[in-house]
Every structure is written in structure tokens, then in C-alpha cells.
Amino acid sequence: MTGRQPPSLMAAIARWLVLVTLLAVATTALLLYVEFKDTHDRMRQRTLSGVARMIEKAVRGPDDRLVTALPDSVRAMLRVNAASFAIVDGDGRLLLGSDGVSGPLDPTGSDRSHAVFRVPARDGEPALYGLSRRIEVDGRRLWIQVVSGEEELHIEWLLEEFVEHFGWIWLPFALVLILVNLVIIHRGLRPLRRASAGAAAIGPDSVSERLPEEGMPREVLPLVRAVNQALDRLEAGYRAQRSFIADAAHELRTPLAVLDAHLALIGTPGAPIRADVAGMTRLVDQLLDLARLDALRIAPGDTVDLTALAVEVATHIAPLALDRRRGIEVVGQEDPLPVRGAHDPLFRALRNLVENAVCHAPADSTVSIEVAVSATGEPLLRVIDRGPGIPPALRSRVFERFWQGGRDQSTERTDSGGAGLGLSIVARTMAAHGGSVAVADTPGGGGTFTLRFPLQLRRTDAETAKADAAGGL
Numbered sequence: 074m075t076g077r078q079p080p081s082l083m084a085a086i087a088r089w090l091v092l093v094t095l096l097a098v099a100t101t102a103l104l105l106y107v108e109f110k111d112t113h114d115r116m117r118q119r120t121l122s123g124v125a126r127m128i129e130k131a132v133r134g135p136d137d138r139l140v141t142a143l144p145d146s147v148r149a150m151l152r153v154n155a156a157s158f159a160i161v162d163g164d165g166r167l168l169l170g171s172d173g174v175s176g177p178l179d180p181t182g183s184d185r186s187h188a189v190f191r192v193p194a195r196d197g198e199p200a201l202y203g204l205s206r207r208i209e210v211d212g213r214r215l216w217i218q219v220v221s222g223e224e225e226l227h228i229e230w231l232l233e234e235f236v237e238h239f240g241w242i243w244l245p246f247a248l249v250l251i252l253v254n255l256v257i258i259h260r261g262l263r264p265l266r267r268a269s270a271g272a273a274a275i276g277p278d279s280v281s282e283r284l285p286e287e288g289m290p291r292e293v294l295p296l297v298r299a300v301n302q303a304l305d306r307l308e309a310g311y312r313a314q315r316s317f318i319a320d321a322a323h324e325l326r327t328p329l330a331v332l333d334a335h336l337a338l339i340g341t342p343g344a345p346i347r348a349d350v351a352g353m354t355r356l357v358d359q360l361l362d363l364a365r366l367d368a369l370r371i372a373p374g375d376t377v378d379l380t381a382l383a384v385e386v387a388t389h390i391a392p393l394a395l396d397r398r399r400g401i402e403v404v405g406q407e408d409p410l411p412v413r414g415a416h417d418p419l420f421r422a423l424r425n426l427v428e429n430a431v432c433h434a435p436a437d438s439t440v441s442i443e444v445a446v447s448a449t450g451e452p453l454l455r456v457i458d459r460g461p462g463i464p465p466a467l468r469s470r471v472f473e474r475f476w477q478g479g480r481d482q483s484t485e486r487t488d489s490g491g492a493g494l495g496l497s498i499v500a501r502t503m504a505a506h507g508g509s510v511a512v513a514d515t516p517g518g519g520g521t522f523t524l525r526f527p528l529q530l531r532r533t534d535a536e537t538a539k540a541d542a543a544g545g546l
Contacts, residue, residue: 086258087251094247094254117221118189121204124156125217129208132160132169132217139168139210156221163214178218179205192220264289268297281308371415371506379410379454379526383442386423394431400439401431405455410444412452412526414506422502423454425495426522430458434519447525454524462520468512472500499524 131147134140139160151158151171159170159178167176178201179190192201203220268284275282283301286294383403394401423442430440443455463471496510499522503510508526515521 087255090254090258091251094251098247117202118204120154121156121202121219121221122206124151124154124158125204125206125219128158128160128217128219129206133208133210137211139213139215141169143169154221156219158220159218161216161218168215178203178220179216261290264293268293268300272300275304371413373413375413375415376411377414377416377419379412379452380406380408380444382416382419382423383444383454386420386427387442389424390427390431393428394440397431398436399431399434400437401427401442402439403442403444405444406446407444410446410452412506414526418502418505422499423456423524425499426456426524429495430456430460430520430522433460434458435460449528451528452526454526456522457515457519458521459515459517459519462514462518463512471512472496472510 127147127150128143131143132140157171157174157178159174159176160168161177162168165177167174170178178192179188188205190203190205192203194200199222201220201222203218206217206219208215208217268289271282271284283304284297286297286301289297380403387401387403391401427440427442434440438459441455441457443453443457445453445455447453499510503524506526508524511523511525513521513523
């Protein structure tokens with residue numbers, strides 16, 4: 074791991090906030106410049122258009138003939154607007170113009186009735202902005218051309234004035250805006266800091282603590298609730314694990330004390346040391362099985378053939394069954410019955426059921442492992458014995474850890490060597506596979522344990538054949 078600090082949410086928000094604020098200020102200035110320029114051009118065109126109309130009215134005589142001189146009022150208006158004019162015909166000849174005008178003002182000319190033109194600066198003269206207007210006088214097509222110097226309404230001057238008087242207000246305004254927004258964001262993140270402090274305070278000694286939901290923003294509340302739900306699950310697992318360790322320590326204390334007493338009797342005929350050691354070995358094995366179940370993960374492609382599993386368990390338990398004068402058989406469906414699952418946990422679960430059945434079945438009886446499919450298509454494994462069975466009132470407790478039904482402990486140790494963990498392992502294994510385990514009476518006497526697997530986890534025969542064909546390619 075590197076020593077770099079994790080990124081700061083506040084710093085990231087501040088950077089984006091400054092960037093967006095400056096971009097907004099720059100965009101506003103640009104839009105203002107474009108608006109000023111557009112307004113300036115429209116005002117200048119309206120001014121020149123008004124001057125052209127006044128000139129047209131002045132040069133049109135009573136008999137619709139072109140007059141040769143402008144009234145003094147029109148010339149005064151031209152001086153006020155610092156404008157010059159020229160009236161030219163279609164051949165570009167000057168018919169009438171301001172003092173100093175010796176030719177057309179628009180060097181390009183235009184056939185349009187209304188056109189705007191610009192004359193570049195030359196020979197020390199400023200650039201000119203002009204408007205050309207077409208008129209009809211005495212049947213002749215003429216053009217009135219009016220120009221004014223661009224410096225008369227210069228947009229740069231207007232912008233300079235604006236920046237000087239108003240532009241400097243933007244900088245402190247932007248800074249104040251950024252600071253206010255940062256304060257608002259800092260206050261808005263206060264619930265997250267409070268939740269973070271609450272999460273940091275949760276430890277092994279305070280597993281019941283939860284993150285505060287009161288006052289949380291609507292956007293953050295789902296995250297806080299999800300964390301609290303995760304803490305609920307962790308607390309449940311923590312308490313279960315702690316209870317399990319306490320129960321295991323309690324159960325181990327008694328066989329260890331018995332083993333210690335028997336070791337003191339070494340050499341005495343009939344000392345049952347080997348049976349005690351076998352019981353402890355079985356208990357430790359079951360504790361390991363439970364620990365493995367906590368880390369069990371079933372991959373999507375993991376499958377187990379229940380028919381083959383039943384045969385494998387029967388073969389494994391056969392020596393024990395023969396030693397105790399019990400028979401063991403596999404009945405029911407002979408074709409493969411694949412389900413999604415992990416082989417080793419299912420093997421241990423089925424082995425525990427069969428071992429219990431062999432230990433509690435009467436001599437010269439047979440324990441059956443039945444492979445079947447329910448009426449709804451669910452794969453089933455049944456372990457059937459002819460023993461004393463389990464009373465209905467106790468069936469809800471047989472899958473609890475360390476529960477032994479009030480039987481005599483010495484009998485349990487010498488018979489099955491168990492400590493009440495086997496059926497708990499079976500129940501947890503089936504739960505991990507999405508299935509269930511149930512116990513019922515065997516017709517004629519005895520008990521029947523049924524392992525029921527989910528229908529959706531079973532692969533159909535067609536899928537199996539397809540997978541086998543793909544594997545053979």
C-alpha cells in the first residue's frame with residue numbers, strides 16, 4: 074500500500090465549483106460583449122437608415138425630379154451625426170454629395186435595395202461604416218450612400234467603460250459566491266461526517282451500535298440503511314459464532330475430563346479410553362465441518378450427481394454397518410440426478426445422516442438411501458431406518474447444535490460417538506445449497522430424513538446431454 078492520502082470529496086467539489094464559477098463569469102462576459110456589439114451595430118444601422126430616408130425626402134423635388142442641393146437643416150443633421158453622403162446612378166457617377174466627396178462611397182456597389190458596407194482605413198483616414206439605399210427618382214434608379222466614422226460609436230470604448238466601472242465587481246462577487254457555496258456544501262456534508270464518526274465508534278464491544286438515520290438527507294439515507302442492515306447481519310453472525318465457541322468449549326470440557334480420568338486408570342481392564350478419543354475425534358471433525366460451511370461458496374457450474382453420491386456414501390459406511398450387523402442399500406432412481414452443489418459438503422451431510430441411522434437402527438435391519446424426484450420435480454435424497462424414530466414434539470429441535478434429545482451421554486458416546494452437531498451440519502449444508510431437510514416417520518416404524526433440493530438448481534436431461542456433448546468436442 075502507498076502512503077498517498079485518499080482523495081477529498083470537499084476538495085473535488087471546491088475545484089469543480091471554482092472552475093464552474095470562473096467559466097460562468099467568462100461566459101457572461103463573452104455573451105455581454107456579443108450583445109453589446111450586436112446592439113451597437115443595430116443602433117448604427119438605424120441611425121444611418123434614418124439619415125438616408127431624410128436625404129431621400131430632401132432630394133426628391135415636387136415634380137419627382139432630383140434637386141441639386143440639400144436644405145440647411147439636412148446638412149446640420151449630417152454634421153451632428155458626423156455623416157457624409159453620396160447619391161450615385163447605376164453607372165457609379167456621383168450626382169450629389171457632401172463636401173469633399175468626389176465619388177461613390179461604396180466601392181463595391183450593390184444591386185440590393187438595402188445594403189451595409191465598410192470602407193477600410195487608408196491614408197490616415199479612419200475606417201468608415203456605411204449604408205446604401207436604393208431609390209427611384211424621375212424614373213431613374215439611384216443609390217443614396219451614407220457613411221460615418223466607426224470611432225463615433227466604438228464598441229471597444231463602451232466595453233472599456235464597462236470593465237472600468239463594473240468589471241471589477243465580478244471578481245469579489247465570484248469569490249464571495251465560491252465561499253458561500255463552500256460553506257453550504259460543508260454544512261450539507263455534516264450528516265456524512267456524523268455517520269462516519271458513528272461507524273468509526275463501532276467495534277467488537279459495541280456490535281449493537283448503528284449509524285444514526287435521523288436527520289440524514291434523502292440521498293444518503295439508503296446508504297445508511299444498507300450499512301445498518303449489513304451491521305445487523307454481522308452482529309447476528311458474530312453472536313452466533315461467539316455462542317458456538319462457548320457451546321463447543323462447554324462440550325469439549327466433559328470429554329476431556331473423562332479422558333483425564335481414564336488415563337489415570339491405564340492398565341485397568343476395560344478402560345474405555347479409545348471410545349473417548351474416538352468421540353473427541355468425531356467432535357473435532359464436526360467442528361471443522363461447521364467451520365468449512367462458513368466459507369462455502371458454490372460456483373454456478375458446480376454440480377453433484379445424487380445417485381453417484383448415494384452409492385459413494387453407502388460404500389463408505391458399509392464397513393461400519395456390517396460391523397454393527399446392519400445392512401445398507403441404495404434404492405430408487407438409477408439414472409444420474411445432477412443438482413447444483415459442492416460435492417464434499419453434501420457427502421459429509423449425507424454421511425452424517427446415514428451414520429446416525431446405522432447407529433440407531435436395530436440389529437439385522439437395513440438402512441436405505443433412496444434417490445427420488447418429487448411430484449413437482451424436485452430432486453430428493455431419503456435416509457430411511459427402522460429405529461425408534463423421533464417423536465413429533467422433538468422434531469423442531471433435532472437440527473439444533475449440541476441437542477441430543479435428553480439421551481444418556483455415555484450411551485451416545487459409545488454408540489454413535491456424536492455430540493449433537495451432525496444434524497446441525499446437515500441443516501446448514503442444505504440451507505447453503507438452497508434446499509431443506511425434514512424428518513418424518515417411516516411406515517412400520519423408524520425415521521425418514523429427506524434432503525430436498527431446489528427445482529431451479531437441477532439440470533434437465535437435455536441440458537446434461539448438451540453439456541456432455543460439448544465436453545466431448
